[in-house]
Amino acid sequence: MLPAIYLASQSPRRKQLLEWAEIDFKVLVEPTDESFPEGLSPAEAVVHIAQQKALAVKNKLPDDVIIIAADTVVVLNDIIIGKPKDRDDAITILSALSGTSHYVITGVVMMRGEQQVTFYDTTTVEFHILTPQQIEFYVDKYGPYDKAGAYAIQEWIGVVGIKSINGDFYNVMGLPVSRVVPAIISLM
Numbered sequence: 001m002l003p004a005i006y007l008a009s010q011s012p013r014r015k016q017l018l019e020w021a022e023i024d025f026k027v028l029v030e031p032t033d034e035s036f037p038e039g040l041s042p043a044e045a046v047v048h049i050a051q052q053k054a055l056a057v058k059n060k061l062p063d064d065v066i067i068i069a070a071d072t073v074v075v076l077n078d079i080i081i082g083k084p085k086d087r088d089d090a091i092t093i094l095s096a097l098s099g100t101s102h103y104v105i106t107g108v109v110m111m112r113g114e115q116q117v118t119f120y121d122t123t124t125v126e127f128h129i130l131t132p133q134q135i136e137f138y139v140d141k142y143g144p145y146d147k148a149g150a151y152a153i154q155e156w157i158g159v160v161g162i163k164s165i166n167g168d169f170y171n172v173m174g175l176p177v178s179r180v181v182p183a184i185i186s187l188m
């Protein structure tokens, strides 16, 4: 029998992406400390946090299931940008992203028993210059408080504000599914 697959994430986007990939899975989330040791690179930090998310559910589940956990951050000038604290923070973040390029990095940790697959994926995103009116419209209408970097590429701001992307679109949305699927197969 194939092992059950558990997504250790409350993110509706990750859930949707696995559904689009026609993966059969359940969701189980436990509270996780999303801090990370000082001095980690962004890639090391997202993998560390994804590992904490996976470990948080591991002892609640039978040993033979596959667990998938991920963490996504935006990185601008080597600084990690997580979710905005409030409206002002969201406006400040989007003003900093306007007219420039940043990268989005998602760390993925998958576990089955003693086996573990760990990787990260990086996508470069370039924004057009956004006007203050566009930024305020987006923040007030879409409230991107649960999104790393205060934006969602799959929403209005992604449609009208993004000049180019280099890498996996779905990685920006929170899960590099095309790399997750072969990793699931490798754990079967």
Ligand SMILES: Cc1cn([C@H]2C[C@H](O)[C@@H](COP(=O)(O)OP(=O)(O)OP(=O)(O)O)O2)c(=O)[nH]c1=O
Binding pocket: 008, 009, 010, 011, 012, 013, 014, 029, 053, 070, 071, 072, 073, 074, 104, 146, 147, 148, 149, 151, 152, 153, 154, 172, 173, 174
């Ligand atoms: C940059 C970007 C992020 N995001 C989302 C993906 C993630 O859900 C979120 C980053 O936060 P995360 O902390 O990675 O995930 P989460 O809090 O939503 O879920 P959990 O911790 O339970 O796994 O930002 C988009 O949906 N679109 C985007 O363009």
